[in-house]
């Protein structure tokens with residue numbers, strides 16, 4: 001069965017940030033021991049900044065919250081500045097009252113990535129599953145590091161990164177270093193098990209991907225199109241990211 005994601009087109013990135021932070025705070029308030037699925041990349045940076053501010057102002061507590069990140073580069077030690085471990089600590093974990101041991105990322109240094117992927121799936125299940133999964137979208141329609149062609153029944157596993165993804169993320173690496181060629185990522189099936197999904201898209205570079213996700217067939221060629229198989233997806237985007245959407249698009253209301 002397919003579903004039309006709830007599409008909220010907001011004036012700008014600030015409004016997207018405010019609404020995303022509000023939704024995260026709401027799930028924490030409504031769900032004792034809430035389990036968050038977290039994303040990296042440039043898009044959610046402002047959301048983490050807002051959550052940090054709200055926590056510092058005493059408006060929000062992460063005590064008892066658990067979190068699982070979508071992905072991590074393979075072969076980068078956690079302390080590497082471009083690892084998603086470092087990103088999450090720098091931008092979020094080290095500034096809020098989320099307890100060490102309650103946040104999780106895939107193990108990018110695993111000797112056996114298949115076993116590490118299996119353990120990550122078990123840990124998510126043992127936590128009771130993800131209440132709210134935050135997602136960005138790649139310019140090629142990827143979610144997590146599920147690149148075009150990723151099977152919809154995929155689970156946490158080792159994947160090869162598309163050349164365009166490596167190029168898009170190269171600026172996050174110190175001069176002269178290129179991003180790793182592989183990563184560990186939650187699969188599409190893992191993501192679809194979250195009880196609620198919130199996808200953020202800002203800026204004109206995401207306009208084609210958003211249109212491809214919402215128009216045409218649901219197909220692994222556009223990984224984000226799998227989200228139309230989920231009954232509780234909210235897209236928060238700015239006007240630039242919405243600029244390629246047609247009025248006839250099922251999700252545009």
Ligand SMILES: O=P(O)(O)OC[C@H]1O[C@](O)(CO)[C@@H](O)[C@@H]1O
Pocket residue numbers: 039040041042043044135136137138139143144145165169
């Ligand atoms: O928010 P950005 O930096 O545009 O990245 C979009 C997506 O690409 C990734 O960074 C992976 O390349 C995801 O983590 C993110 O959701």
